[in-house]
Amino acid sequence: MFIKKLPHLLVALLAAILIGCGSSNPLADEAQSNLKTQDFEAAIASAEKSIEQYPGDPLGYYYKAVALGELARSQDDPTERADYYKRMNEAFETAKSVADTSENVPGEINNISGVKVALWQTEFQRGVDLATNDSVRSTVENPMKLSMGHLRNATNLQPDSASSWNVYAQISARNKEFEEAVSAKEKYMNMISESEIDTVDYLHLGNYHFNLGNDEKVVEVFERGKERFPESKPIVTNLADAYSRAGKQEKAIATLNELVQQDPDNPKYRLVMGTKIYQQALELQDSTGTNSQEIMELQKKFNQANSSKKEEIKSQINELSNENEKLLAEKEELTNRAEKEIKKALEINPDDPAAYETLGVIYQNRAKTHFDRRNRTSDNKKAAKFDEQGKKDIRQAMKYYEKAVELDPENENYWRSLFQIYTFLGMDEKAEEAMKEAGMDS
Secondary structure, eight states: OOOOOOOHHHHHHHHHHHSSOOOSOHHHHHHHHHHHTTOHHHHHHHHHHHHHHOTTOHHHHHHHHHHHHHHHHTOSSHHHHHHHHHHHHHHHHHHHHHHHTOSSOOGGGGGHHHHHHHHHHHHHHHHHHHHHOHHHHTTSSSHHHHHHHHHHHHHHHOTTOHHHHHHHHHHHHHTTOHHHHHHHHHHHHHHSOGGGOOHHHHHHHHHHHHHTTOHHHHHHHHHHHHHHOTTOHHHHHHHHHHHHHTTOHHHHHHHHHHHHHHOTTOHHHHHHHHHHHHHHHHHHHHHHHHHHHHHHHHHHHHHHSOHHHHHHHHHHHHHHHHHHHHHHHHHHHHHHHHHHHHHHHHHHOTTOHHHHHHHHHHHHHHHHHHHHHHHHOOOHHHHHHHHHHHHHHHHHHHHHHHHHHHHOTTOHHHHHHHHHHHHHTTOHHHHHHHHHHTTOOO
């Protein structure tokens, strides 16, 4: 447990405060004497009598504040100290206000800052130790929660201490108190000069907002970070991810392209950009799927409609079909761009299983698109062509998935993809093997 002894700094400080000539206020002298014997409750009682009988003497408020600070320190639980510190701060502020109207200002008033700094040091260091020092952490339950409590006290004692807010933000995040982490980090960044703000500050603040689900705030933070540090790859990468989560895919791709231009031989940037481009393509695929469902419903209505309604329904079907053709063309363009970037990544690093898997997904989805179009057309020649292309793409997907499992045979997701394809192609033995490797029930 926290040892209830005065730290050496505070002992020396109080000695300097308490040694000296007595005042003309006997109740203040009594409060001072009780402080010397560390009878803090009695000191408060004497100080309050002094305030009542000598309201123009700041010493009553001063000694009350010092005693409250010491009572705060006597509490093991930092949350139980908070009210004492609040009352202490109020008493110190009143002491200074009364002193401002006094003809003779007691020397003790000049020690207020020193008392608060000493208490701040105690709270701040205890908070840091509980978060970082294993020997201290092992002596208590819930050390991180206690650490947060001590650091919260530190910010209340010295609200102008930037370092207190910064550490408090980090400890709040470790406690998953992300709203407090955001508030503390923003206070820290507003207190220090712009030249002192580092990339890690934007990364931390962005992460805190991310954990709160504030996608637009994450974008805002990393946009500011990119403006300040345009060459920072972590910030630019996080900004691209933030754009993607916020549904701003074009901005995400443009931002990733900046990274690629800065470092064209970095396979990770190529892979990430290719993946983002393909995600945009998949969004178009979802739109075509929605349109296709609507076309099917309209075709049913068309078959049941009278002649006066058929023309109107046919026009709606044609409009949706034309829109789908445009969407599919745009999707194919994006898919080709994605494939190009991913293949470039593999030229640089030919042993990346994730890149092969992504190519497998691309070709598997291409095959599905061809098969869907085969099923929707009434033209036998077109149907045969779509079927042939779909089978060609599904076999290409198989090759990419096989390369992925060759490089990472423990990855069950790769094996599941192979199981689907082997099953579709009627490759029963291989499908059985893939099912076992994927950890699926037979």
